[in-house]
Amino acid sequence: MNLADHLPALQVAVPLLTAPLVILLRAGFLAWLTALVASLASLGLAILLTVAVLETGTQEYYVGGWEPPYGIALSVDGLSALVLLLITGASSLALAGGRQSLRLDIDNRRAPMFYGAWLIAMAGLCGIAVTGDAFNVFVFMEISSLATYILIAAGRDRRALSAVFKYLIIGTIGATFYLIGVGFIYMMTGTLNFADMALRLDDVIETRPVIIAAGFITIGLALKAAIFPLHIWLPRAYTYAPNAVTVFIAACSTKVAIYVLLRFNFTVFHGNLLGHSDLFSVFIIPLALSGILLASAIAIYQGNVKKMLAFSSVAQIGYIALAAGLASQAGLMAALLHMFNHALAKGTLFLCVLAFILTSRSAIITDLHGIGRRMPWTMAAFVLAGLSLIGVPGTAGFISKWYLIVAVMEVPGWGVPLVMAIIASSLMAVVYLWKFIEAAYYGEPPPGGDTAALEVTLPLRALIWVAALSNVYFGLFPQLPLALAQSGTGTLLGGLN
Structure with a gap:
């Protein structure tokens, strides 16, 4: 051996x-x-x-x-x-x-x-x-x-x-x-x-x-x-x-x-x-939809960028749970893909927030006004990861959301309402991410705040961009997560797909 x-x-x-x-x-x-x-x-x-x-x-x-x-x-x-x-x-x-x-x-x-x-x-x-x-x-x-x-x-x-x-x-x-x-x-x-x-x-x-x-x-x-x-x-x-x-x-x-x-x-x-699949779906889908909509709405009103992204995670977990609750091959593919893609996006976003806090010593959005002008490279990476979280085409997040939409459209009588819930949550993601992006680019620094450029060190900046660009790479070349998701789906359904 x-x-x-x-x-x-x-x-x-x-x-x-x-x-x-x-x-x-x-x-x-x-x-x-x-x-x-x-x-x-x-x-x-x-x-x-x-x-x-x-x-x-x-x-x-x-x-x-x-x-x-x-x-x-x-x-x-x-x-x-x-x-x-x-x-x-x-x-x-x-x-x-x-x-x-x-x-x-x-x-x-x-x-x-x-x-x-x-x-x-x-x-x-x-x-x-x-x-x-x-x-x-x-x-x-x-x-x-x-x-x-x-x-x-x-x-x-x-x-x-x-x-x-x-x-x-x-x-x-x-x-x-x-x-x-x-x-x-x-x-x-x-x-x-x-x-x-x-x-x-x-x-x-x-x-x-x-x-x-x-x-x-x-x-x-x-x-x-x-x-x-x-x-x-x-x-x-x-x-x-x-x-x-x-x-x-x-x-x-x-x-x-x-x-x-x-x-x-x-x-x-x-x-x-x-009937276990039906019971599992009846239990998990209402909870998933509640998380997708309510947690996204709560995230809009957060004044702390870490807490905003935390409630965003609850909503994104709702996407995974919704896809799994469909108990279908397409649904499980979407669930596994979103596990992978959400990890990419949220890991990058929190790494960018880590960099912001390093320089500003605060996670409060009002204390981060103007941070985008002072840290343009880090903020650009944040925006890129945010686009993946929303599901913009060309990013990894789009792949899993597309698979999720295809999966819910297979549900008789509920396809359109479920797609509308997914779109509504994605629009709310635009709102809460834009709330921070607008403050970062157009907000005025608090009185007495540092207005000089204060980017983090080059190694950390490079790592942030490696993470950010991975959201684009796996959006354009999703073969690896697709292969793993397909294999995992076959395992979960006993290879009967």
Whole structure:
């Protein structure tokens, strides 16, 4: 067995084993550099796994050589590969671009522990994506959640403490609901392996514990994914977390919860529970539409650019949930594509906001008046990512919204109203993004404010533009996300498309 055979295990082992080393380091710079190298190595592993999946299919790894259902299996398919790219890419982008910001946000003496927690959070998220075991999902979920609480609360803004307390309570409820559901399924099937679980459910179809399990798991993961109105932890967590942490978690954390939600509802329950698809749609689509419209409307009235983008994330999660709720091949394609494209856009936007805060020391829109004239390169990247978020042709966001519109038009009798809701939300996105863009370009700086040009350093500016241009690249050349989304859709629907 060569090294390539161990890639799924290494995806978790590299950041997890590097974390103790980082904690032992004394200098903040060395801790950051080691964490960045580990994150880039994990990104490299994710790329290798993606290539392997696209070339040869699902990559399996049996821990200790024990095959399932007796042993724990790690499995990476197209869906897992997409999520791994989001996690490791977001971590690498946030660490590489957040060095200067983190020096201001994190006390140097605590930096090694902070970067150790960062790697543990990434390892937990990667573990969720690669494991084929339902209970291990819970274990990795708790590992990543506990580490993420530390990351959010580690900054100098004391408001993060109340935000993380709310996140902890909601996250614990979500994890508990998920665990209760898994317990019911184990009671009825005697297995925790996803594939084996789906097979054995045929023998206990329509039993009450399995139906209850589906409800508990769906609600628990909807809490974790911040699907409206179960999103109450997200706006404050994104707003008051250290800026680099916001870049990381906004791009990938809710996507991982959505990944598990899709994995359970389409590979375990779909096809086993009679009418489950209809029940899932009835539950998720109204919540998704509420999030798309109401969260977009709330974002318009925010005076803090981070909170504005946080409510925007709730609306964008609504797009993903709406597409998944259609329970069709076209809908799942749209959902997976939007997971990828929203991560690109929102990671870029929050990285630009990080740069604005570096120079202005504020995320309040009135304090950022005129910032577009003083930071033209960074502001131009913000506009470009904003166009992708809106779904302008030529950007990545247009691809997933187009697939979503095609998917909803297949719904008998509801196609036109659903398209109108999508267009209305996109127009509201124009409004709240223009609110900030107008202030940035045409607003007058506050009295006593600095009016001189104050662009961030060239390396950070270059990284911002790499992220911004990726929104255009994947809009013009979407073959990679399309291939992963198609593979993931085949997995979710059992290859019956």
